[in-house]
Amino acid sequence: MWDFQVTLIATDAKHYRLLPFRFMRMNTGHDRDILLTSDTGEYMHVNDAQLRALSYFDVQASTPFYRDLLARHFIYEPGRHDPFPEMAAQYRSRKDFLFQGPALHLFVVTLRCNHTCQYCQVSRAPLGGSGHDLSETDAQAAVDRLFESNAPALTVEFQGGEPLLAFERVRQIVEWVVERNVVEQRDIQFVITTTLHHLTEEILDFAEQNRIQFSTSLDGPAPLHNANRPTPLRDSYERTLKGIQWVRERLGHDAVSALTTLTSRSLEQPEAIIDEYVSQGFSSISLRPLSPYGFATKSAHRLDYPIERYLAFYKKALAYLLRINQQGVYLSESYTSLLLKNILTPFSSGYVDLRSPAGAGTAALVYNYDGYVYPSDEARMLLEMGEDGLRLGTVQQPLSELLASPVMNALLASGVAEALPGCSDCALVPYCGADPIEHYARQADPIGHRVFSSFCKKNMGLLKHLFGLLCDGDDNVQRVLLSWLNRRSYNDVRFPGYRG
Amino acid sequence: MTWPVTLKLDSAAYPLSVAQRAAYSLADTVAIQIGIEANQISLTAHPAEARLTLSPEHARSLILQHLNDFALRDHINRETAGLREILARAALAGCGISK
Numbered sequence: 001m002w003d004f005q006v007t008l009i010a011t012d013a014k015h016y017r018l019l020p021f022r023f024m025r026m027n028t029g030h031d032r033d034i035l036l037t038s039d040t041g042e043y044m045h046v047n048d049a050q051l052r053a054l055s056y057f058d059v060q061a062s063t064p065f066y067r068d069l070l071a072r073h074f075i076y077e078p079g080r081h082d083p084f085p086e087m088a089a090q091y092r093s094r095k096d097f098l099f100q101g102p103a104l105h106l107f108v109v110t111l112r113c114n115h116t117c118q119y120c121q122v123s124r125a126p127l128g129g130s131g132h133d134l135s136e137t138d139a140q141a142a143v144d145r146l147f148e149s150n151a152p153a154l155t156v157e158f159q160g161g162e163p164l165l166a167f168e169r170v171r172q173i174v175e176w177v178v179e180r181n182v183v184e185q186r187d188i189q190f191v192i193t194t195t196l197h198h199l200t201e202e203i204l205d206f207a208e209q210n211r212i213q214f215s216t217s218l219d220g221p222a223p224l225h226n227a228n229r230p231t232p233l234r235d236s237y238e239r240t241l242k243g244i245q246w247v248r249e250r251l252g253h254d255a256v257s258a259l260t261t262l263t264s265r266s267l268e269q270p271e272a273i274i275d276e277y278v279s280q281g282f283s284s285i286s287l288r289p290l291s292p293y294g295f296a297t298k299s300a301h302r303l304d305y306p307i308e309r310y311l312a313f314y315k316k317a318l319a320y321l322l323r324i325n326q327q328g329v330y331l332s333e334s335y336t337s338l339l340l341k342n343i344l345t346p347f348s349s350g351y352v353d354l355r356s357p358a359g360a361g362t363a364a365l366v367y368n369y370d371g372y373v374y375p376s377d378e379a380r381m382l383l384e385m386g387e388d389g390l391r392l393g394t395v396q397q398p399l400s401e402l403l404a405s406p407v408m409n410a411l412l413a414s415g416v417a418e419a420l421p422g423c424s425d426c427a428l429v430p431y432c433g434a435d436p437i438e439h440y441a442r443q444a445d446p447i448g449h450r451v452f453s454s455f456c457k458k459n460m461g462l463l464k465h466l467f468g469l470l471c472d473g474d475d476n477v478q479r480v481l482l483s484w485l486n487r488r489s490y491n492d493v494r495f496p497g498y499r500g
Numbered sequence: 501m502t503w504p505v506t507l508k509l510d511s512a513a514y515p516l517s518v519a520q521r522a523a524y525s526l527a528d529t530v531a532i533q534i535g536i537e538a539n540q541i542s543l544t545a546h547p548a549e550a551r552l553t554l555s556p557e558h559a560r561s562l563i564l565q566h567l568n569d570f571a572l573r574d575h576i577n578r579e580t581a582g583l584r585e586i587l588a589r590a591a592l593a594g595c596g597i598s599k
Contacts, residue, residue, distance in 0.1 A: 018580050422525065
């Protein structure tokens, strides 16, 4: 009798099977403190008893919890319900970047620059320095590499140094690309990353003709920007604002976007930085922490900060952004928007740092001024620190050869987050990336130890904070987050959703 | 209770891989030495930094919680063995990743 009863219970307990999922304690102090995530990015908040019941086949079939688990692919009913075709489609959408070659192609046309920024991430050569410009032969070869990628949409980004100091090379490359594209028929976007200090009417005419976008740096109000970005006349802020105005007058308001670099002194003034972006009419701000590359490392003792300080800054800045957005300003934080896309939609944000397998080389290529090719901007920044081991090869080698290089093999071997120590058990891995180059730069190991990783601490801190807001934030906060996700105004988002 | 904190585990309840994962995940808080004796796994935990203010009692409960969580993950992984690979293979067919 006793054995019979046990058999019955065991049979009944297996009325469903588990699908792969991960869990994490969020340490919020709430009842449903545990986050469950599936490989396809579905998520739920549960309590300890629910997690135990789920894992040991003790969830009753008639309950709403059971139906939620079924609908979100945490469980399935063998013989009654085959979830795999739908899950495979979701997984494919989330990893769709794997089906195309590199789409972001960065041309470092010169290392020369008029600034002497202490934290400079790309390193620079003096304004009149020689031997720091991309040659015509190498530029032509880089355009060949660009079109060897099968990506239907290509972004051609010019970087430096200050790329406008080598505008004739920029012009040549744009003309070659446009000419080739008559046959290739790709969707091509040109971007120049510049201080805007060297703009001319001629450059703006050319930009207008070729629909070139500008990306500049604005670190906050004048004292902060000028302290971060020294020029001989201490007029970096004024010249950048003049450039922004000029681009907008000639090419339209949205033809220029801006990025911030956050030094230690920036962290003390989140509201002032955000107010500056509001007053300059931007719709997006990027609150990115300082990277451990280029000259930044040499100045780290003065400019760098622990990632915990950045996270405290981010939370304060985000709270302020959420407040002003509810008052009618539209200003989104760009990294938050990318993370929201990863959490709330079945699609990948496509952002290189948030890809697994890693986006270095597979998503982006950098053609350096010296004719060498790197898998990311960060990899070429390491070069300026004396580290040349992350070269894929020279620009004269075909793309297939560059992407089969030993460096790419090493990056991919350490670039699948789902298979890395620490990440493989992390419930946030469907929304995160691997970034082996950052780990190589900081820990001298492309895998690194996640517990000590700034990349991990940053993304975990931000994702946990966003999950907290999505779960507990009031309707107005959720409306702002959804407005960023959908790029619509706050007033156009009527119903908060995605409560998980 | 004083440092170091020691725990003796039945390896049937807490396999070695579970103990190793727990030790990895707590590396910034406690440095754990893992030993194997017959059917027992012994954990000896020291504060990861001298300035750590964690009490030995708190460290013990933290280690136990992580051990239990990783044992549960181990159970879930066994119940779902092979499904991740099936899913990835079906989803990524055609992208050049064969395994």
